[in-house]
Amino acid sequence: MANRALISSDPRKRVKVIYGEEDGKTYVEHRQDVELLGKAASILADEPPDPETGYRFVCFIDDATWAKAVAEGWMHDKDAWRKYARENRFLNGNRANPF
Numbered sequence: 001m002a003n004r005a006l007i008s009s010d011p012r013k014r015v016k017v018i019y020g021e022e023d024g025k026t027y028v029e030h031r032q033d034v035e036l037l038g039k040a041a042s043i044l045a046d047e048p049p050d051p052e053t054g055y056r057f058v059c060f061i062d063d064a065t066w067a068k069a070v071a072e073g074w075m076h077d078k079d080a081w082r083k084y085a086r087e088n089r090f091l092n093g094n095r096a097n098p099f
Helices: 035-045 063-072 078-087
Strands: 003-010 015-022 025-032
Touching (some): 025 063
Antiparallel strands (some): 003 015
């Protein structure tokens, strides 16, 4: 039987961190409800680039994914982030190619 405990919870960010033990393995799970990020991404995807900087919205990165990227060492890998943006279309405004 799995042994689980809530380590922390942030209702403002809709994030939970859970500690667990199962089958002799220990893990820490980082979960975030990203439904509202998807809605915001749909709105921002329609905005034109900033006239001064030329920057435009590409994609949201949820806290759980950022923590995973830092832990696994791919936070500076542009190709990995491009793949993430394409695979998580609901966080980029449902665009097939956000770039």
